[in-house]
Amino acid sequence: MKNWIKLTLIFTLLFYSLAGVAQQQRFPKPEFGTGYHQPTPVTPEPRALVLEYSDVVILLIVLSLASWLALRKRSRKGMLWLSVFTLLYFGFYRNGCICAIGSVQNVALTIFDPGYAISITTLLFFLLPLVFTLYFGRTFCAGACPLGAIQDLLIIKPLSFPDWLRKTLGLLPYLYLSLAVLFAATGTDFIICRYDPFVGIFRMDAPFHMVILGIAFLLMGMFVARPYCRFLCPYGVLLNWMSRFSKWHLAITPAACIQCKLCSDSCPFDAIDYPTDEKQIKNRIWGVNRFLFYALLIPIWILVGGYTGSKAHTWISKANSKVYLAELLITKPEVRNDDKNLDVQAFLSSGKSMETLVNEASVIRHKFYIGCWIAGGFMGLVIGMTLLSQVIYRRKEDYQPDKGNCYSCVRCISYCPVKK
Amino acid sequence: MENDAKLKLFLNIALVSGIFCLTVALLLLLNYMQMTKNKPLESKALTSLVKQLSQEPNSDELKQEIRDFDLLARKAYFNSQWQVKTGGYLLLFGAIVLAFALRVIIGLRSKIEEPDILDSNEMVGRLLTQRWVLLTGAILVILGLVASYASVDHLREYSVNDSSPNLKIADNRDKIEVIQVGQAPTVADSAKTSSVKPTVSLGSSLPVKVTQAPAVKVSFPGLAEIKSNVPSFRGPFGNGVFYQKETPVSWDAASGKNVIWKTPVPLKGYNSPIIWGTKLFLSGADNHSREVYCYERNTGKILWKQPVDKIKGSPEAAPKVTEDTGYSAPSLTTDGNRVYAMFATGDIICFDMDGNRIWARNLGVPDNHYGHASSLMMLKDKLFVQYDTNKSRKLIGLKASTGQTAWETQRKGKISWASPILAEINGKYQVVLSTDPMVAGYDADSGKELWSLNCMMGEVGPSPAFGSGLIFAANEYAKLVAIDPVKNVKVWESDEYMPEVASPVTANGLLFIATSYGVIACYDAKSGQKYWVKEDGTGFYSSPVIVDNKLYTFNTAGKMKVFEVGKTEKILGEGDAAEKVTTTPAFKDGRMYLRTPKFIYCIGKK
Structure with a gap:
């Protein structure tokens, strides 16, 4: 056994040392006689392909371990240490990039931009957590997500939120997802990465406002458990969908629930469903009529959402640098003489005509028009479905995790007196 | 350790780490505020010192002060970083310790709590959820x-006319004056030339027309008419031979000898004058504006000048060009009905003879590391553009009446700065181009390549010449070659004297070249036998031309030498522009027209 461990260690060291050679610059950086050292770039340097694949392998191992710890081992301690590893490796070592959450944008861009091809590693980072979630629940959130890990480790005194607030704030991830896909599909920006509040902490380098945002999230996270995961994470939307259909999801009790209620307050994320109160169902103040009403409203919500989105497309598309530049040059032509405006100067020195710029910007704006129709329609659908879900009752016998929102963090298990 | 002791310990740890985090955070905030306020890299003091240096460029003390200040600013910046x-890192460490301590404290204080009663409501x-979701939906819609x-969609409001406010012509450029040179002054009188009075001050009264001329059917000039004018760079068909008589062989710009008039040219340009009837055309440009000028050939008055702007596809800013190429190196061309001009921006424009704009288009900004230089050439209803860029090489035939592309021939080879010439071969006109690696002939009607011979290399500047049934081409570091375009064979070649910019010229069975290192050489056109060589000492960019059996040469110092077109060297006359000359003169009705960096001269017998 010891030999086996030694061999593994030697192999790992050899692998990383060889990988280090592979990722050397093709043209080495110049050395200065004065002893000046070139600063490290703010964004991570390109990674050797072999190391990118090793990231995928590590993700696969972490996901497998997280699923095993949640479903078989049922160990909170194990999950905690796994999330510490994830935070150190994917967070501080890999600087928060590559990341499954941001990969949503790469997928969107590769679908809508024929000139962009997603790398296999990014695609795997997008797909693997979804596949694992489909089988084992959101074990990715529990042990393999550095953003989740940093927030999870700082939960001090979580507050419980009422349903109406959680459901209302729960609309934000859908909105964020819509905008992230829209911006990525139009080639505007990767807003998930740009406004990732924790990446600045991982890299120890970020714009001041992002540092403040990251600290604010962490401070908030002491009392509002995982605020980013619950009320912003766009990838969480997809994981939520997958987890609802997960084949083997974490259960609070390994056997029959004895209805002791000990676990009822154990979840800092309010992701435990209580048994259905039959009296309330019998005395419900609305019935099939409201269900039908909300169901019929869904197409109207979609249309209203789509229309509103399409109306807002002009404003939203200003986020695109090309559209912004074109409009700036049209409305403030004197900006051409501003030597400090690098975007304007870069355009002027490109030899491109104003018509070309305006045409390109118009094409992008039209893409926004279509995209805003879709994004608005999607938000309408989400609102319609959320309303409908409020008049649907599913009978629940026991205390059990809300499969969509449960992060499989295994906290609740330790509260359950039933061990076998 | 007992629970109470543990609790006390971790409370202290939490307190210390909390204060530590707060202090570090406060210091970071102060540092940030200080950096935002002071911005050491954008120091005003440094900027003012740099400005001062531009006034005192030789002040070593100032230079040292700037260096010291710059070092200080950088040190401050990197120190702050x-x-x-x-x-x-300290804050992160403190936060980890604080979070750990708080977790332990919470853990130690935690008790088994009684489970909450089920929410009965x-x-x-x-x-409430439904109401809030509805409210959120309504807020999103609102x-x-x-x-x-x-928000306003400014893109929809945009039209071509809105663009390029920077293309306005500066007021001071409008104040063009024609200087009437006095009666054949002698050298001793040269000082007086500076006090010659402007006879006409055109000022803002210049006709700047923007109206489009009505489409009218035009007739094409015949051969005799073409030969009696200067329709393009290097005369009729771009061949360097002018069919004129009694041209001047001596003049002097400083003294005004034989200078009939000289007029300033508003904007810089390396294009050479073209002439039709009494009108002479030039163009000028800088990185902000482009213009076409029409002068009255006999008086030097500017009849009209027109801005070249508001062209769809024209770049917002002029591309980078070298100083010695500029933005308006291509010479214009005319058929007597209309005049055509092209610029380094890829803008090509057509005016009628009265300055009414007929059409304009942009062919795409030429990717050219010196700047586009190939002059225009035309025949009947076709305007030929040698559109060579680093990306692609094309010969484009435009419909002269509309500017639409009639045909476009993709060419092999590399970018060239030479200009097209027309050669009548076997009764049909061919457009002949010289580039690396080949000299080639193209059908003037269809643009189809008829022949091609690999014999050139390098960055080709000199245009080809046609005479004695042969095509002559040359380039520095390549060869001087004579090609039989019918048989597509090289007749002879020489690698002794080769021009860099000036084009060869041929007449009466003789071939002349002028090199950038100051040699004029005469060869037998058919055999390549060298007859004579004249070492001038100063190089030639201006192409030598032949008029009335005389070879006119201008070196870059502006000295003119006129040779007899013969097998022996014989100087017939000399002249001096007293400034740099890189353009090629034009001749009409016994007068020579020469563009210098600032003026256009008319030289002739008074």
Whole structure:
């Protein structure tokens, strides 16, 4: 056994040392006689392909371990240490990039931009957590997500939120997802990465406002458990969908629930469903009529959402640098003489005509028009479905995790007196 | 350790780490505020010192002061960066300790709590959820609609006419004056030339027309008419031979000898004058504006000048060009009905003879590391553009009446700065181009390549010449070659004297070249036998031309030498422009027209 461990260690060291050679610059950086050292770039340097694949392998191992710890081992301690590893490796070592959450944008861009091809590693980072979630629940959130890990480790005194607030704030991830896909599909920006509040902490380098945002999230996270995961994470939307259909999801009790209620307050994320109160169902103040009403409203919500989105497309598309530049040059032509405006100067020195710029910007704006129709329609659908879900009752016998929102963090298990 | 002791310990740890985090955070905030306020890299003091240096460029003390100040500013900046980074790590460390201590404290204080009673108001909760979701939906819709009404789609409002406010012509450029040179002054009188009075001050009264001329059917000039004018760079068909008589062989710009008039040219340009009837055309440009000028050939008055702007596809800013090529190196061309000009921006424009704009288009900004230089050439209803760029090489035939592309021939080879010439071969006109690696002939009607011979290399500047049934081409570091275009064979070649910019010229069975290192050489056109060589000492960019059996040469110092077109060297006369000359003169009705960096001269017998 010891030999086996030694061999593994030697192999790992050899692998990383060889990988280090592979990722050397093709043209080495110049050395200065004065002893000046070139600063490290703010964004991570390109990674050797072999190391990118090793990231995928590590993700696969972490996901497998997280699923095993949640479903078989049922160990909170194990999950905690796994999330510490994830935070150190994917967070501080890999600087928060590559990341499954941001990969949503790469997928969107590769679908809508024929000139962009997603790398296999990014695609795997997008797909693997979804596949694992489909089988084992959101074990990715529990042990393999550095953003989740940093927030999870700082939960001090979580507050419980009422349903109406959680459901209302729960609309934000859908909105964020819509905008992230829209911006990525139009080639505007990767807003998930740009406004990732924790990446600045991982890299120890970020714009001041992002540092403040990251600290604010962490401070908030002491009392509002995982605020980013619950009320912003766009990838969480997809994981939520997958987890609802997960084949083997974490259960609070390994056997029959004895209805002791000990676990009822154990979840800092309010992701435990209580048994259905039959009296309330019998005395419900609305019935099939409201269900039908909300169901019929869904197409109207979609249309209203789509229309509103399409109306807002002009404003939203200003986020695109090309559209912004074109409009700036049209409305403030004197900006051409501003030597400090690098975007304007870069355009002027490109030899491109104003018509070309305006045409390109118009094409992008039209893409926004279509995209805003879709994004608005999607938000309408989400609102319609959320309303409908409020008049649907599913009978629940026991205390059990809300499969969509449960992060499989295994906290609740330790509260359950039933061990076998 | 007992629970109470543990609790006390971790409370202290939490307190110390909390104070530590707060202090570090405060220091970081102060550092940030200080950096935002002071901005050491954008120091005003440094900027003012740099400005001062531009006034006192030789002040070593000032230079040292700037260096010291710059070093200080950089040190301050990087010091602050180090503080931010170190502070960040310290804060992270403190936060980890604090979080760990707090977790332990919470753990130690935690008790088994009685489970909450089930929420008995689930219905109310659901109702509340529905209300809040509806409210959120309504807020999103309202926000979307407000955003819609608060934003204007400026892209839709845009039209070509809105663009390029920077293309306005500066007022001082409008003040063009024609200087009438006095009666054949002698050298001793040269000082007086500076006090010659302007006879006409055109000022803002220049006709700047923007109206489009009505489409009229035009007739094409015949051969005799073409030969009696200067329709393009290097005369009729671009061949360097002018069919004129009694041209001047001596003049002097400083003294005014034989200078009939000289007029300033508003904007710089390396294009050479073209002439039709009494009108002479030039163009000028800088990185902001482009213009076409029409002068009255006999008086030097500017009849009209027109801006070249508001062209769809024209770049917002002029591309980078070298100083010795500029933005208007291509010479214009005319058929007597209209005049055509092209610029380094890829703009090509057509005016009628009265300055009414007929059409304009942009062919795409030429990717040219010196700047586009190939002059225009035309025959009947076709305007030929040698559109060579680093990306692609084309010969484009435009419909002269509309500017539409009649045909476009993709060419092999590399970018060239030479200009097209027309050669009548076997009764049909061919457009002949010289580039690396080949000299080639193209059908003037269809643009189809008829023949091609690999014999050139390098960055080809000199245009080819046609005479004695042969095509002559040359380039520095390549060869001087004579090609039989019918048989597509090289007849002879020489690698002794080769021009860099000036084109060869041939007449009466003789071939002349002028090199950039100051040699004029005469060869037998058919055999390549060298007859004579004249070492001038100063190089030639201006192409030698032949008029009335005389070879006119201008070296870059502006000295003119006129040789007899013969097998022996014989100087017939000399002249001096007293400034740099790189353009090629034009001849009409016994007068020579020469462009210098600032003026256009008319030289002839008074």
